[in-house]
Amino acid sequence: MDFKAKTVIVTGASSGIGLALAREFAAAGANVVMGARSGDKLAAVAAEIKATGGAAAYTAADVTKEEDCKKLIDCAVSAFGGIDILICNAGLSMRALFDDCDLSVLHRLMDVNFWGTVNCCKYALPYLQKSRGSIVGISSVAGLHGLPARTGYSASKYAMTGFLETLRIENLKKGLHVMVACPGFTASNVRFSALTADGSSQGETPRNEDKMMTAEQVARIVMRGIKRRKRLCLMEYEGRLTHFIKKFSPALLDRLFYMVMAREPDSPLK
Numbered sequence: 001m002d003f004k005a006k007t008v009i010v011t012g013a014s015s016g017i018g019l020a021l022a023r024e025f026a027a028a029g030a031n032v033v034m035g036a037r038s039g040d041k042l043a044a045v046a047a048e049i050k051a052t053g054g055a056a057a058y059t060a061a062d063v064t065k066e067e068d069c070k071k072l073i074d075c076a077v078s079a080f081g082g083i084d085i086l087i088c089n090a091g092l093s094m095r096a097l098f099d100d101c102d103l104s105v106l107h108r109l110m111d112v113n114f115w116g117t118v119n120c121c122k123y124a125l126p127y128l129q130k131s132r133g134s135i136v137g138i139s140s141v142a143g144l145h146g147l148p149a150r151t152g153y154s155a156s157k158y159a160m161t162g163f164l165e166t167l168r169i170e171n172l173k174k175g176l177h178v179m180v181a182c183p184g185f186t187a188s189n190v191r192f193s194a195l196t197a198d199g200s201s202q203g204e205t206p207r208n209e210d211k212m213m214t215a216e217q218v219a220r221i222v223m224r225g226i227k228r229r230k231r232l233c234l235m236e237y238e239g240r241l242t243h244f245i246k247k248f249s250p251a252l253l254d255r256l257f258y259m260v261m262a263r264e265p266d267s268p269l270k
Contacts, residue, residue, distance in 0.1 A: 001227045004029035007080040009072065011063055011120060012090030014041035017138060017186065020219035021087060026054035028223070033076040033083075035061035035068075036090070055080070063090045063116030073123040083127040085226060088117040088160070089138040096197035097268045098151045105195050106152035113156035118163060125167075125176075132175035134226050137164045139182050141239050145246050145253055148261045149268050152195075168231070179225055181233040183218045 008025045012018035013034035026032045026049040034042050039060035049056040057079040061068040076083050092112040094105055117137055128135060142150050143157030161180050168178035194202040213236060225233035234240045245253045262269040 001229075002029075003223070005031065006084040007031040007033065007076055007082055008085040008087065009033045009035065009076050009083060009120070009124065010087045010089055011035045011061070011072070011116065013045065013058070014038045017183070017215045017218050018087075018089040019045060020215035021089065021222065022049070022056070024216070024219045024223060025085075026052070026056060029054075030085075031055040031057075031080040033072070033079065034058040035063070035072040035075075037062050063088075063119060064111040066119050066122075069116070069119035070123045072120065073127070076124075077127060082131055083124050084131045084133040085136065086120060086124045086128060086134070087136045087138065087222070088120055090116050091138065092153075093150065093194035094152050094196070095149055095194050095202055095268070097149055100197040100268070101151065102198055105197065105199050106155065108195065108199065109152035109156045110159065113153070114159040114163070117160050121163075121167065129171065129174050129176055132177075134177040134179065134229070135164065135167065136179045136181055136222060136226060137161070138222070139180050141182055141184050141242050143180070144182055144239070144242050145250070145257060148258055177226070177229045179230050179233055181218075181222050181225060182235065182239050183213060184236050184238045185212050186215060186218055 003025060008030045010018050010021045010032065013022045014036035022032050022034050022045060032049060034045060036042055037060060042058035042060065046056040046058050057075055059072050059075040061072045063069055090112060092109055094109055121135060137160045139157045139160055142154040143161050146154045164178050164180055196202055218235060221235050222233060234243055242253065258269065261267060
């Protein structure tokens with residue numbers, strides 16, 4: 001696939017992986033349509049893209065609100081006449097044991113990560129069916145196997161995967177491409193805004209970012225996956241190993257995940 005003149009919608013485009021995706025697609029000649037809650041940040045990114053000769057449009061959108069998702073899709077159609085790629089990237093994380101967690105935290109995670117995807121897909125689907133385009137869900141290794149102290153995050157990513165896989169099957173004869181992308185730990189701000197047990201923001205990450213993938217690396221891998229119309233996009237050693245071990249020894253994977261997450265600074269695991 002040549003991305004030139006293709007129309008790409010990216011949610012959560014004001015920072016992190018979403019911002020990197022918007023920049024990378026714009027550099028490849030795509031028409032980029034961005035959604036996020038901060039209209040001011042999106043305006044700055046759109047101005048940056050246009051200053052380098054790219055094409056961009058945006059609208060402030062909270063993906064938990066159905067009407068905002070419709071507004072984002074309408075923005076893309078109004079600006080560029082259709083949609084070729086929808087990337088559901090807007091996401092929220094958490095860090096707390098389920099024992100201690102207020103249930104409102106899990107509801108919030110599902111609203112953003114799962115329902116945000118559903119809302120956008122609902123209104124974009126007719127245009128993507130017409131263009132025989134792509135839907136991409138930015139999931140996580142936590143969507144491949146349960147991640148301790150991230151119950152709401154893992155659950156929401158599993159739900160996203162189940163929804164998108166079913167959407168793929170329903171559209172087998174319509175040429176729609178659906179890909180689930182699973183980054184590992186990435187140096188992006190999603191962990192800084194991760195929710196704690198009472199729903200407040202974590203404010204800082206306990207993990208060392210020096211050895212993590214960058215948002216730009218993730219964006220380039222996602223683009224390659226779309227070009228190849230992949231079903232599942234695993235990005236690094238940890239993700240591929242998780243996928244492999246889960247097939248043959250899921251109990252071993254349970255122990256490995258517990259061991260790794262228990263080593264985090266201030267881990268809630270004992």
